[in-house]
Amino acid sequence: MKGAALSGFAGMMMTEGSPEKIRCGREALGWPIRKWLTDHFGDRVAFDEPMSRHTSFRVGGSADAFLSLRGIRELTMIARFCKEKGIPYLVIGDGTNLLVTDAGIRGVVMTLTAGFREIKKIKDEGPEVTIQGMAGARARMLCRFAVREGFAGLNFAVGIPGTVGGALMMNAGTPRGCMADVVECVEIFHPEGRIEKYPRHDLHFTYRKMTWGLEPIADKENSIILSGFFRLRRSDARLLKTEADAILKERRERQPWRLPSAGCFFKNPTGDISAGNLIDRAGLKGKSIGGAQVSKRHANFIVNTGKATASDILVLAEEIEETVLKVFGVKLEPEVKIIGS
Ligand SMILES: Cc1cc2nc3c(=O)[nH]c(=O)nc-3n(C[C@H](O)[C@H](O)[C@H](O)COP(=O)(O)OP(=O)(O)OC[C@H]3O[C@@H](n4cnc5c(N)ncnc54)[C@H](O)[C@@H]3O)c2cc1C
Structure with a gap:
């Protein structure tokens, strides 16, 4: 599950390969930065915000700051501030294709869902x-x-x-x-x-x-x-x-609608066979690690049965990858973006 660095910015980088992973710088936000954010965004900024609240998997550690933006003026202001201070930032949507690691995200996570809706x-x-x-x-x-x-x-x-x-x-x-x-x-x-x-x-x-x-x-x-x-x-x-x-x-x-997931976990390999079909035929439907389970309904969905951690999901995903590689010689690649420090 490792890949070569593609490019970096302000301590944040995206790596290529399996899985795609965004890592953020290590320092939590200091007091002056928190104060600036509070002064400018009031109750629309939350500190040490659990990302389980903002992802459909319902797992993941905290983001140093989580910000809901209302318009271009705010976006310009925060982007400039982050650039100036060297703070990594990340814009997410509804978090339905994200797996945030248990260590969480250093820097500022932003969403446009409050303002950019027309x-x-x-x-x-x-x-x-x-x-x-x-x-x-x-x-x-x-x-x-x-x-x-x-x-x-x-x-x-x-x-x-x-x-x-x-x-x-x-x-x-x-x-x-x-x-x-x-x-x-x-x-x-x-x-x-x-x-x-x-x-x-x-x-x-x-x-x-x-x-x-x-x-x-x-x-x-x-x-x-x-x-x-x-x-x-x-x-x-x-x-x-x-x-x-x-x-x-x-x-x-x-599809399994009732349990938290991020949709299909793996990309379909090239050719006619789907990742779900390979996982199913490898006998992995229903396989669990901690609170993470290969859905019994759709084998390419990993579901959170209630108390999963991001690590449970990652370990299960790794086991799926290894088994499918061993049985079929096919290397599966995550479709879900894995984000965190
Ligand atoms: C039950 C279920 C079913 C699903 N079915 C499908 C399916 O059939 N087909 C499919 O393709 N996907 C499916 N998905 C996955 C997911 O819903 C899609 O990938 C979706 O488009 C992600 O949108 P999002 O707003 O949640 O993005 P997020 O998961 O929040 O973000 C995805 C990526 O986009 C980036 N991003 C988001 N907004 C911006 C922005 N404004 N500017 C720059 N970067 C941005 C994020 O940083 C991240 O890298 C499913 C997921 C679930 C939970």
Whole structure:
């Protein structure tokens, strides 16, 4: 589970390989920094905040500071402050694709879900329309908006939890499609305060990843996705709604909804076989370590049965990787992002 460093910023780095892991600097935030944050963000900053409250796995240690941002002015201010003080920061969405280690995250974790939520129609050109979704809006609201307006193209994402920002960053999708199929451009905030729009041809989408140029966007000077523009087609709202309901029903039947998880833990290896199929055939369905379990319903889901720690999940994931490699000679790679110090 180790990988070579790709690039670094302010004591924070993302490593390539299996799993992707963001490590933050070791020092907790000192008193003057806490005071500045409290003075500027009041009760929207929480210190030593358990990340189990902000991730769908419901595990993970604390972030030194957790901040809910309301708008660009605040984003500019905090990005400048962090850069100036050398404090690592990380923007997350709904934490539905994250596993935060038990040691937690050093630095500031931010979310845009309180302020960056607007979804609107931008262009209407005959059979084609463009809608814009802010990064903090829920992906389900984006899908619902498109269905209600009779715009086709986003139904593949029905039932995928999380935000528009997270969906773009992860190139979220299903066998029906992925974000790359509908993205027209992405609006990016650079830490020095510049906002730039990157058209589709400047973005590089691969399996569960959006990259920009040669490097992952999150590594590029701590850039943050502000919004996405999606090119859709005019269609019939009633037909789209029927399709969306069927997709949701099918997902509910196939996936373990009641227990905390981060969705599919491993990427599907290349070829026709799914990671879930390999894990199932390796006899691992139901296998538990501590409170972490390979779901009995969907073998590529690791679920938290109630009292799991991040370590339980990591140890179980490692055991899955080793067993699948031994039995089938296939190296599984986590789809879930593993974050922490
Ligand atoms: C039950 C369940 C089912 C799921 N099913 C699917 C599925 O069918 N298909 C699928 O693809 N995924 C699925 N997932 C995984 C997850 O929901 C998606 O990857 C989702 O798009 C993540 O969105 P998020 O807002 O939670 O992002 P997070 O998990 O919070 O973040 C994901 C990554 O994006 C970065 N990020 C988030 N917002 C921004 C931003 N504004 N700017 C820069 N970086 C940002 C974070 O730093 C992190 O690196 C599932 C998860 C669960 C729990």
